Amino acid sequence: MPDCLLALESSCDETAAAICTLQGELIASRIASQIEIHRQYGGVVPEVASRNHILHVRPLVQQVLADAGKSLSDMAAFAATSGPGLVSSLLIGTSMAKALSIAEDKPFLAVNHMEGHLLSPFMNGQGPVRPCIALIVSGGHTMLVHVLGVGRYSLLGRTRDDAAGEAFDKVAKMIGLPYPGGPEIDKLATRGDPTAFAFPRSFLDGRSLEFSFSGLKTAVLYELPRLDLKSEQTLADLSASVQAAIIEVLVEKLVLAARQSREKLVTVSGGVSCNRGLRTALTARCAKEGLQLLLARPDLCTDNAGMIAFAAAQRFSIGHTSPLEADVDPNLSLVT
Template identity: 45%
Template sequence: MIILGIETSCDETAASVVSDGSKILSSVVSSQAEIHSPYGGVVPELASRKHMEAIVPVVRKAISSAGIETKQIEAIAVTQGPGLIGSLLVGFSFAKAYAFALNIPWTGVNHLQGHIHSVFLEPDPPPFPFISLLVSGGHTGIYYVSSHTGMELMGQTRDDAAGEAFDKVSKMLGLGYPGGSIIGKLAEKGDPTKINFPRAYIDKSGFDFSFSGLKTSVSRFIQTNYNRYKEIIPDIAAGFQESVVDVLSYKLLYAASLKKCEHISIVGGVAANGRLREKAEKDACASGFKLHVPSVALCGDNAAMIASVGYHSIINGGIQDLDQDVFSRVI
């Protein structure tokens, strides 16, 4: 089955053509990072307007890059939520209209399930069941994945997601947006042991996260060392990053131990972080787990992962009607 995937949940307009839920024929992503950078974060109104400008050319490019004709598309999968309502509506409305015009089935996809499915687009996907750590700009959670459609949330952030914490700390340091890649590169030049920021485990026997206290700790350190903090920004970045990575890796491996899963995965935008990959791989090997992390191109928001979920949904009868609507968050 050839599926066209569409993703517009935040500030990337993406389209992808995927065969049988696992083979990527094309993947096109149009980023708005440069547009939102002056504001230190995503401006919802700007994002939705840019999606409207980009959606048609991005879809056309995805189809042409796949080397197929429009009539060969057999189904459409589109992000239904969670995300920014204005942004979601652009892709969702387009997908419904496109499917109606082509007289083909379509389905709405949970964006978080999309990230978890990104590992199935790689050559060596994990077998079921496995534990997945989803870390992105808006979400941080641990899932027990029993099948393509069965995912149990074990714990999530109580406040800022890991990606949000990276963005906010980057803004505190005057480094810009998006913060994840900026802090990651700076941390390579710093000493992660020089500044010992707190590890917010909350409860080491639980799976919830909290990064607001760490963010506050960085803010207080900057205030206390205002006259010299600019000289040690790489050390601040490295210390902050190490605190986040330690907590993420610990909770992931603890969840795998509790559920007796040999395979684990890290997905989402923050999964592109080099230090997180390095730390989790080292910890996984030491504990006898097999770590699966998608390629960097599949860590961020993309439509291939949406098409992958859509494939499994549609073959299991998850075809939707035109009266479906988007949702901003999972209740």
């Protein structure tokens, strides 16, 4: 009897495939990264990304099936990320998943990429999914969500301009660090003084759960002409100060959201949640506030199909499927 689900992720520049049980246990996951390909351009080139998805998607499906010791007939359903993301990239994963669904006469599920991030902290035995305040912080998104259950989400606040990950990457580019810049700043920050530069913290007003990081980026830009960027210590101090400004806003907003909602469980996911400084600050502050903290495992923070498979399994378990006519949506919203 089919007891698993196969999912594909191709929203941007990572091609990924994964298989999980219908209970949400991840049993195989593979990623074909394009970081080295796009590094020479300083960012993701959509046409290059989609071409590489085409090259990688079929071999990845074969590999995860072999890793799991399963065949296509063991799958109860097939899923793929339908948005948000790059249209040309999304189409590769969804087309493949739909083709498998048709060939095996099994249901198809279109999964919101952000829901994959949202539910990822509940993977690896941390489930079931339960009410919490969730912070999703990535290259393209920074948002606070009140999770009431699978598919029951309320948006509390989001960035009004740059996402936190975007701010990290833009600052990194300004000071000549390689792409992707966020991890490079994280490395440098460990050797720097976070108080060396007094960069702004955009809290907006005292009860707002919205974010804004464009002012920080501008402040860094104005500071650069006065700095010796050939000095490793200057780069380290600058990185530590930028990181401290971003982390303080993220942590304070998350704690404020938990207080306002009276939830005791908070979760954090998305690529930026790999940041070591952020993880350390969150752990200390949540302990002080008496909050239970669930952090997505680092390998499940960046784009991967494991989180898509898990989200699809949660949806499938309550009877959700998608029509084969379902289109991709580059601006797909988590909360309608």
